[in-house]
Amino acid sequence: MHDQDLSAALAEAVVDAAAAGRRLRIEGGGSKAFYGRQAEGEPLAVGAHRGIVSYEPTELVLTARAGTPLADIDAALAAQGQMLGFEPPGFGPGATLGGTVACGFSGPRRPYAGSARDFVLGVRLLNGRGENLRFGGEVMKNVAGYDVSRLQVGALGCLGVLLDVSLKVLPRPQAELTLVQDVTLAGAAIERLNRWAGQPLPLSASAWDDGRLYLRLSGAGSAVRAAATSLGGEVLAEDAAAAYWQGLREHTHAFFAGDAPLWRFSVTPAAAPLDLPGATLIEWGGAQRWWRGEAEPAALFALARAAGGHASRFRGGDRGGEVFQPLAPALAALHTGLKASFDPRGVFNPGRLYAGL
């Protein structure tokens, strides 16, 4: 498919839908259709609005249309020895930049390099009136106006149709190495990860899974080698390491197989192991934990809250019910007000994030 700018046609579709009281379900490549609540409305296809608009390697800034495949962006960056610092999962070959930003997904590098929202510099979007608005920009520092750009990250398209996104990008590390250590208990792994995170070590990913602790180190070759010596453990072969982190990021790892609902717990990094039956996979230095199983959502939300964070049903289960941690009433009211300020007629992705939003 070729690069094209469909801003005008998309704006027209939004204006028409708003005028007719119709609702729109925004669709990119469809790779993340599993995520969030079941949205109402007719599809609004944005996948053909695609292409890298500008890329300046020495400025560390890339701007691309929302429908641009993540794979195209990765390839363009790799050709210049750069990458997306938040290492986003695609969850399928169709993954687009817009969907990635709307879902706010970040991969294994997140606790050490930053999240999707940390790397967003600016967006262009259509609000519910079909107006083409630009916020933020293509510079690292910009505090003019409210930070509407980062507000879009993880908003699941409820506040507008993303048209293009500007991102800060990073150089690829000069060297990378993965260590594996035997650590039987989750609590011991969490303790180690948090102790190391408080030290100036070149950590770039971590996971504990079935009694094994995986640590990725990135940076200058000498720094990576020195840290590997001090941390200890078995060095994983380069392709095995790449496959491991890829499988973790894309959820193709064996832990993620099966039909039981997949829950994500985002908690205080050093929180004690969660009281859940069966296996838990721990990532992000302890801050992200995955669990598969059937349970009363309210109980899981309470468990996450007690651990300083929140839970979400990442895949599977009843998508008509709540998928994300319920908000305190005053916060929920603010969400409703913000939604109305961007999308007064409730055109975009009704109910995808929360019922009634």
Next chain:
Amino acid sequence: MSAPVNLYTKLAAGVPEHLLLVETEDLRPYECDGLSAYRQVPLLVALPETIEQVQHVLRTCNELRVPVVARGAGTGLSGGALPLAEGVLLSLAKFNRVLDIDPVNRTARVQPGVRNLAISQAVSDLGLYYAPDPSSQIACTIGGNVAENAGGVHCLKYGLTVHNIQSIELVTMTGERLTIGSQALDSAGFDLLALLTGSEGLLGVIVEVTVKLLPKPQVAQVVMAAFDRVDTAGAAVGRIIAEGIIPGGLEMMDQGCIQAAEDYLHAGYPTGAAAILLCELDGTAEEVAEQMEQVQALLRDAGATELRVSRNEQERLLFWAGRKAAFPAVGRLSPDYYCMDGTIPRKELPRVLNGIEALSQEFGLRVLNVFHAGDGNLHPLILFDANREGQLHAAEELGGRILELCVEVGGAITGEHGVGMEKINQMCVQFRREEIVQFHALKAAFDPHGLLNPGKAVPTLNRCAEYGAMRVSRGELRFPELERF
């Protein structure tokens, strides 16, 4: 006492009277922030000591429709804490305690009036620090840092305030207390933490902040490189980044600033150079040693005429001292100076510097430049004498024109100082009508009566129309449909 009795009585029902200031001599210290060209004595100053008192002040003002301006240390440079004659100035100065340090999760929970540097000092023994370091870090407070999304010299590698906080406690104009963010790395729903960071006190009042702490780098070393052309220095920055190195700090000073700093501090700067770069590398000892070799080779290859690497911590601090003292050094050259804060794509540096030079000649005012080169944040310093008729006005107009030049090359009118009162007109150049309308709608979701810091950060459409009438931008009249008065 000029405050209406009704307001005073109602405030005093929830806030002890000694925390409510109404006498002119008590109000005077609050008449301006770091941008002293703008002054206004408020109607009343409230100095609450508890969150309940903050809630009471806001609830009361909301009922009585009295505007409120929140204030931290008052070091802001854009007039964001400028009081309103008919409004309450809400000082958070008494919220000055570090509440909790969590060394394992690497966070600190602090009150908004805690000074930026005091956080790093409080956790230094744990080998941790709080990364954002605005140049006012000795005095500025974390609440204001969040409200302005403050930066510093280490932003390219370590990010702005928005990247370094985990949650805040917010009181809305209706007096409701909300937790924004969580103790995890993200939270459910919209990313309100990002939205509130840098919202300049227009959406709520911050009463507590949980900041992220980072392990202190083992080693830091700085190389100073002299160049005989500014564009060569700019290109050298691009070379370092293209090589895959993200320096901890990367600063540029032009000839005027080098001279001023050298006269002031004798840091050993090469005064004959057109520009110098200060490039600091930090990390593990091995990493710094390896990358310092690479950077020196790159700088030499990029045309540096002289290189000096700090041999010890004392020398590193000396190299930085000149840069950090650039403002007071410039202050010795001129009775007054005005510090601007535009950001640009770095490749546009030569064009912008040439443009600034042309504007400097047009206005007859000298301009010196310091530049956070790594992240494209330019701080032109306009020299003037406020006692000379018309010079303050000329300096402000020149500053405005520089910011518009930044927008023209694809940059922004403010990188870290905020819009406040100062850049309110330039917002009309940065944003279009629909975007400004969207900003107002967003504010109304938090503050329906528009009582929090009104008139700052986001201009009214009428203001833009007036400004547009004065300046026709890019060949077209902006906001042509609005009446002019």
